[in-house]
Amino acid sequence: MNADDTSRRALLHERARSFIERAAVGMPTNESFDALGLEIARYQSEHVAPYRRLLAARRCDIGSAGALGDLPAMPADAFRVVRVAAHSERHDVAVFVTSGTTAAKRGMHALSTTETYERAALAWGGWALAPDAPSEAVAIVLAERSGRDSSLEFMLRLFAGRFAEEAHFAIRQAEIDMEALRGACAAALRKGGPAIVMGTSLAFVHLLDRLAGRRLELPRGSRIMHTGGFKGRSRSVAPAELVAALAQACGVDERAVVGEYGMTELCSQAYEGTLRAMMGMPTPADRHGVFVPPPWMRVVAVDGETLAPVREGEAGLLRIEDLANVDSAVAVQTADVGRIVGGCVALTGRAPGAPPRGCSLAMDDLLSESGE
């Protein structure tokens, strides 16, 4: 990559950040979603060899595309088997890996800068989790303080540093540290502002197990953010059940329990708008299970065979276009199934009505067997 390419990359990041900053506060953006998306896709077609191959295989002429939706999306699985990055490894600033117990099974998302990621995550995380810009807030993070390769932990640390005045980490050696947790709750009560409790859905299930019916005492206005679901996990709890149990255990309104939908292969995240609704703030969706993407992220449900968009409200595989994904793939094709209503995403899990596949083994089964 020569200097021109480097400056082109930097310029695209700058344009993406500008888009994010303006869109996040409802200001008109300097360019349209598709104009910037196509520009990023063109750059990626020149510098990301797997994307170039995909375009060639689909006989897709990127020059004639009128919208980002005209272009193929990079399957999320590709991040497992090839490097999907427009820059060389020596320019990696961060490499986020998907969860897993063995490195061989992990997908990797390499970034040349975390600034765009941070801008996107903070803007929409703030929209969903701290719309009231609470003062004296305390973050309680169900994650290890260290841990450099998980995008989720990176994001949680980012939020803890930005949305709260002090942060406590309540996982030690992969176990809930109840002593640290109680100390964090006490600190939050002393401080007086709300606690922002964040972690994976699985970590919260383990927390509920450890609490065994007891309650955490948290300050008024506290809120909870959970993420990750249970795909490939040995434990799973229905989302509604988890929300109810967390609200009960933490003494908060169920609407103060906010789900996040994101993935390692993306730089932006979608959230449930329940906390905003509870606070009387505008949100396109106000119920659990429906995720609101930020204006720089577009989610489309596509047909599992043709990958063409399905009608509004119909279930399909989720294709996600994320303008913050400058370094890798601006459009990612996931295996998640959901419905799009009013631009928001209702996750429905696996293909509806899919029967079990007998004794053949699926990739998810393998992940589950390894206890990831």
Add this chain to the structure above:
Amino acid sequence: MLGEDERKRRVNGVLSAASRLADPGDPLGREARARLPAVTGLSPQGVQLGLVRHVETAVSDGEMKLLLSRAGTAPHVHVVLSANVFVGAVRALAIAVAAAPRVSVRSSRREAVMADLLVRALAEGEGPSAGVDVVGAVDPKPGDAVHVYGRRESIDAVARAAPAGVRVRGHGPGFGIAILDSDGGAAERLSWDVVPFDQRGCLSPRIVIFCGPSGPAKAFCMRLAAELGAREADVPRGRLDEEEIASATLYRETMRAAGYHIDGDSFAIGFDPSPRQLLLPPTGRHVHVACAGSPGDVTALLEPFRSGITAIGALGRGPAVQAAIALAPRARSPALGQMQRPPLDGPIDLRDVE
């Protein structure tokens, strides 16, 4: 407790019943051919292939000895069958009747035909019809055994629900692999392992590791595509379910980005000449071919998948094959072309056999 002769007689009774289903001239064989396509999703030709080539109808003395030693004993065996590989009911029933004087079979909700036909054939024959029945739900008592076939969740659910003192033997999901260092007829043989049951079996090969340079490996992919195309003419693929279709689409797109993808009318081959890691392709006649430079590469590539490997097909016993066998020592290691015809020496899946 059953005596050895009685156990053998009971196993042979099941095989006689299976022979009737395999016979297209037998009324039960005709009924099997009429009913199974709808419930298995296989084409009529796919059902015919399964009945004629993959139903066990005979057992050697050595295999019988092993089968009896692996069957265990119990007063009552409850069998929970999975769907898709319909012929699996024969082996499951043979093991169960060898183990217990009383056998209750619960079929999959999707595919209840094969067990029903087998039990009817047993009732009409001279085999162990008394004490073998089809049930809607298993209700084991302490001392009984439950043989569960299918997904890990199904096995875990049965194990959780079983009362204390019930022995649950789970035969979980898996997949086959093939290790090659040249073609040498491998493509044609492998195609006969991929096609049966539309690759939904736990022995069905889904990954091929080709030890050698990418040129010959790619040529092998082309030959395999030609062979799978030829098989398609005789044994069309049945219908895929919604999830299989979506998985196939995503696999195709992934391999277009990551390497090469060869699309057939009813099959697909993904080729990764320089794999960072392997992908397990979906069922429905999809084969993932990856290159390896050495037996060490084979080990490294297969390591994350070792718990799922049930069969290692090969043409010989070279160092790469040995490396794979060392990694998954309980997997069956048949010759290519025979991966879906394992000897009747116990459960198909030997990973959990003591």
